Amino acid sequence: MVDNKIWGMAAIAVAAMILLVATGPPLSQLKLSVILAGTKGSFGDTHAHLSSGHDIPLLGWGSFHASAEDAVTAVQDAVLAGFRHVDTAKAYGNEEGIGNGLAKLFSEGTAKREDLFVTSKLWNDDHAPSAVLPALETSLSKLQLDYLDLYLIHWPSSLEAGPQVVPPFNEIWAVMESLVDRGLVRSIGVSNFSPEKLQILLKTARIRPAVNQVEVHCHWRNDRTVEWCKKEGIHVTAYAPLSSPQTMCLEHKDVPNLLKDKAVASIAAKHGKTVAQTLLRWGLQHGTSVIPKSTNPKHSQENQGAWGWQLPQEDYDTLSSMDFQLRYFDGGFVMNENGPYRSCEDLSGARDTDAVQAVKAAIKAGFRHIDDAEMYGNEEAIGQGIQELIRAGNVKRKDLFIVSKLGNNHHAPDAVLPAVQASLSKLQLKYLDLYHIHWPNSEEAGPEVVPPFNETWAAMESLVDRGLVRSIGVSNFSPEKIQTLLETARIRPAVNQVEVHCHFRNERVIAWCKKEGIHVTAYAPLSSPQTMSSMKKTVPNLLQDAEVAHIAKKNGKTVAQTLLRWGLQHGTSVIPKSSNPKHSQDNQGAWGWTLPQEDYDVLSSKKFQLKYFDGGFVMNKKGPYKTYEDLWNEPQP
Known part of the structure; x- marks a missing residue:
């Protein structure tokens, strides 16, 4: 749950930013020191404390489907809009673009590295223990960073044929732990892992996964995974918090569009919010951090409107009880009749x-x-x-x-x-x-x-x-x-x-x-x-x-x-x-x-x-x- 205890000082900062946008230079020239005024160190309900001892911003910027070229300006717009949590992955093919965008912010003094939380992910073809360190080093090089705040195993699959997962989770995880020891990564976690697969990993883990990044939205509450992770002290980051209907078109899935849902629109109008802000607010109150993806500066600014208010319990309950439930990103590409995952249930x-x-x-x-x-x-x-x-x-x-x-x-x-x-x-x-x-x-x-x-x-x-x-x-x-x-x-x-x-x-x-x-x-x-x-x-x-x-x-x-x-x-x-x-x-x-x-x-x-x-x-x-x-x-x- 997220409440609003620190918004007194934050409101002053936001007001200052709005005034500057209206009367001063364009947004791209604003200094981050103005945006952050009065909020430094006041994590409160804007961050979650991880088992690793570090804090993760609850509202993040997702870069899935952002091209390397678009990512350069999109990440700058996101940071200037107020995002401090930047999520990328080798598989997205945009680490270099994000790195160029961040480098520009740092060189201009618009942002400091220590104020950002940057996540990337180990792709399926780098699961061999000997491949993990080189994969991370490549990501760091492209991102132009000395360390990552969070590094995730992207999927519980190496794409190797055969009935068993090869290499086993514990072998990959041991190398992930060594990245923390080397100071290259501050926190490690997983993505798209079920409770059962996390349990296998935990049997031999020296460092517990700090985060499990999974699909969560009103059309896929993922209650089982969210509740299990909460019990185990593993923070959940929700990807596709707006349900990604455009991506589903690419997946050939004809599904309802949450952004056009009448019930959501009614709740949003009642609170003077946009549908996107309402869905993100639900995700925050559902106990997750959220990483909406956007390459549109207006959308990045709009998404910041998930802060500063609460969904009343009745509205939260309405959004939490939608009958239609479907995992949009079912991992079909890793399912194989001759592999360890033959079905959605296996995965x-x-x-x-x-x-x-x-x-x-x-x-x-x-x-x-x-x-x-x-x-x-x-x-x-x-x-x-x-x-x-x-x-x-x-x-x-x-x-x-x-x-x-x-x-x-x-x-x-x-x-x-x-x-x-x-x-x-x-x-x-x-x-x-x-x-x-x-x-x-x-x-x-x-x-x-x-x-x-x-x-x-x-x-x-x-x-x-x-x-x-x-x-x-x-x-x-x-x-x-x-x-x-x-x-x-x-x-x-x-x-x-x-x-x-x-x-x-x-x-x-x-x-x-x-x-x-x-x-x-x-x-x-x-x-x-x-x-x-x-x-x-x-x-x-x-x-x-x-x-x-x-x-x-x-x-x-x-x-x-x-x-x-x-x-x-x-x-x-x-x-x-x-x-x-x-x-x-x-x-x-x-x-x-x-x-x-x-x-x-x-x-x-x-x-x-x-x-x-x-x-x-x-x-x-x-x-x-x-x-x-x-x-x-x-x-x-």
């Missing part, structure tokens, strides 16, 4: 709130077929969302068709039952309507598939016998691989879930499965261009295809509805993914109409054909699938 240690809301919105929109998998890492969240609706009487279990999938590392016959039991436990269900073998690959090295398909399938059949699963099937299986399985199958696969869309019609697999009485479920029916972007594949976007848009308009439908309708008429069930309630409702518009034959034929004859999800992660020179053709039993389109 954050918390339930994926996005999935809880998404499945509830989907069911409320009319969906009754819910598709999940062990590999997606969100079964617990999906289960939570489903159970909340069942308890509320919105839906009955018998009305839902719930699917999950066996992970590649559970193909051993004795691992299949425990795997489905784990999925059922997370989903809070007694049975699954359908259980798939997710990929025809067990991740075992060697030229042969181990165990053979028929052994895994026999264990799948036993799940039906036990009443744990009503139907069993496969996913990403070619006709040839299903044929191998059928040679000994007692229960035939009910479904083959494969990629199907207008840019990959997958006609060979569909025709073969139809002949064999195996239903095909089409995943990625909209072609998932955003997913392809994250996989660094440049492909045409069906959702922006002019021909599809023309057909959609002609039939009075959206592009998504048109593509889903094509999938249904192509003989498949379709499972479009969406975490957006509006998109879930829109997708229901695939029902109640039919594409005229001429339109269906146009969509069925697109020349561009490409399997977007080619299974590259299971191809291995030492494994059974060395090439695309080995895995799919057909030439690459």
Whole structure:
């Protein structure tokens, strides 16, 4: 919490600054000694005392997404506006620009080094113990500083492949501690660490982390982490305190904009404040320091208006009880099917709130077929969302068709039952309507598939016998691989879930499965261009295809509805993914109409054909699938 005990003298300083701005030289020529008059040493509620013995300013200037060029003037404007806490990182690529800006302030006598609190961060590719000191020295050189006030491990990931974090946290932390011993850093901490990961670090730490910098705003209160850190004496700095809606556009997330929220605007107007000032004030009263990013001098000045007032308890409570909760910066770039973090839950240690809301919105929109998998890492969240609706009487279990999938590392016959039991436990269900073998690959090295398909399938059949699963099937299986399985199958696969869309019609697999009485479920029916972007594949976007848009308009439908309708008429069930309630409702518009034959034929004859999800992660020179053709039993389109 932050109150206002020192504002008598500070008000005089601010008044003096305003007078000078109105009647004297431009802001860039003001001397910091005027701005600081009467406040030196009076930390009070403007700073938090860290476990390291140092004090951190509660209102900081964030530089994320500021270019090196923009950062030169932006950091000067921020300091002149009153900011004393400057946050940067190697990953932001602007340390040199910030260093040039600070050097100018120091050389002009506008600011003193001892009056500023400067933070930077160790990037993921410098986690090797031998790389930490050089990384810091590079940051100090670019920033033109002799020491940092705070140095953070930016993410709990080194981007190394494999099931374990390499190097372990304790090895990196030991080197971070040595930076304090050398006098190069005054405080050390972490960023984007869950309580569980901090606990691992604390087991061997000689110097406790002073700070954990994490995402916190009214749409992601992050209460679990904030409360745990408070209990452990670890200060929390909130990044994205305004929720960074512009950044979310870059992340392809359609999310509410806190800066345009009517409830926030009403509270702001009531107190004669801007929405940004109100959101920052909430962050301060939420027990965190806040680092809003800005390259706009007016915004930097405006953000200082978070000081000098209090949100009444009722308004604080209103902002603290917003139903929409979503971690905007979910760390997706460090998640990897073959790495230590396969899901948001692996990384954050918390339930994926996005999935809880998404499945509830989907069911409320009319969906009754819910598709999940062990590999997606969100079964617990999906289960939570489903159970909340069942308890509320919105839906009955018998009305839902719930699917999950066996992970590649559970193909051993004795691992299949425990795997489905784990999925059922997370989903809070007694049975699954359908259980798939997710990929025809067990991740075992060697030229042969181990165990053979028929052994895994026999264990799948036993799940039906036990009443744990009503139907069993496969996913990403070619006709040839299903044929191998059928040679000994007692229960035939009910479904083959494969990629199907207008840019990959997958006609060979569909025709073969139809002949064999195996239903095909089409995943990625909209072609998932955003997913392809994250996989660094440049492909045409069906959702922006002019021909599809023309057909959609002609039939009075959206592009998504048109593509889903094509999938249904192509003989498949379709499972479009969406975490957006509006998109879930829109997708229901695939029902109640039919594409005229001429339109269906146009969509069925697109020349561009490409399997977007080619299974590259299971191809291995030492494994059974060395090439695309080995895995799919057909030439690459």
